[in-house]
Amino acid sequence: MTDVTHLDTFHGLPVHTLFPPSPTEPATRPVADSVAWRLDCYPYELPFEDVWARFLDEVDTTRVRALLIGPWWEEDYISLEPVVTAIVADAHRFPALRALFLADVESEECELSWLELCDITPVLEALPLLEELVVRGCGEGAPGEGSLQLRPVRHESLKTLRFESGGLPGHVVRAVGASGLPALEHLEFWFGSEWYGGDTTVADLAPVLSGAAFPRLRHLGLQNSEIQDEIAAAVASAPVVARLESLSLAMGTLGDSGAQALLDGQPLSHLSGLDLHHHFLSDPFVARIEELCARADVQVRLDQADRWDAEDDEARHVAVSE
Structure with a gap:
């Protein structure tokens, strides 16, 4: 939390x-x-x-x-x-x-x-x-x-x-x-x-x-969501992203399907910062995102990983609820 x-x-x-x-x-x-x-x-x-x-x-x-x-x-x-x-x-x-x-x-x-x-x-x-x-x-x-x-x-x-x-x-x-x-x-x-x-x-x-x-x-934070994968998929093709300087999809239940949507979607290389902390990504997807951001010189935040239940959708939780 x-x-x-x-x-x-x-x-x-x-x-x-x-x-x-x-x-x-x-x-x-x-x-x-x-x-x-x-x-x-x-x-x-x-x-x-x-x-x-x-x-x-x-x-x-x-x-x-x-x-x-x-x-x-x-x-x-x-x-x-x-x-x-x-x-x-x-x-x-x-x-x-x-x-x-x-x-x-x-x-x-x-x-x-x-x-x-x-x-x-x-x-x-x-x-x-x-x-x-x-x-x-x-x-x-x-x-x-x-x-x-x-x-x-x-x-x-x-x-x-x-x-x-x-x-x-x-x-x-x-x-x-x-x-x-x-x-x-x-x-x-x-x-x-x-x-x-x-x-x-x-x-x-x-x-x-x-x-x-x-x-x-210039900054959009769509965070702390139980439908973080769905939001990530929508963001992947959203016109607003092209004008942003920073984006946050942190604090929610982001998993590999949401990460895949981001990787397959529009370029994020123009961003100065991408915040995905408190996520449920597997190690391979963390590595892919880190590599992509490093090539584009995008500061990415991927801490507070909960990989122990990354495969269990029911066990995922947002960072702040009660």
Whole structure:
């Protein structure tokens, strides 16, 4: 399993957690635009409303460039909706905000599949200058029941969009493909397990793979999938690949049939990087891919091999699910 942990840096900035005031230590805080600010309620058992209000009061939010939302609950898990509501209501106080991480939560605080999310579309609508959005969490449950939701949206500035999920629902992937994101350069999906709501199909990826949806796309990550071989086969002939600089099919159940499709498909020699880590390839296919990439000077990642069950489709597993 791949550890899901807190980030040390975000959007090129060191992450700084807003700690509550201490009676024994004077509050010393960095300059507002020198760090990525992280809000965290859980260890202090503080209501999110209080943490948010103190953040607005004590930090010059007009200069904040990056924001991470850590655990937003005091005791029992609750929906992300109050967080989205607060960000949207106070969006005018963040004119410099360019990066947002919704649910920077690690496994010890809450398993990925237990995070209760909501419709995140209002955040994109309220922050038209946002350049990077990362969303962590699964999509279990019907709309309104703590599941991740996204409606097709037009956003002129977004360059990086990443979904870290142990079960990404197909309707979210379809909404991304139907969105107008002309500046998008980096797109990454962690599809996860069907057990946790990950029902994305190759057909859902058609607008992305065609190359028509995002003309400026340079990195594509189709990762952490139980149908990684099917995705690899689709990528092998996908028009979008010709314009990519890097490609990731990592963290999933990639086996020899998927590798064969890549080897038989369109050239990948123009890529600077190919990430296939956490795979189920046999030694001969690993050698063939390494040889191909070495000839083309493509940096390839093939670590975290699970060859002991490479021949057993039922035993393969994604890197991140629960």
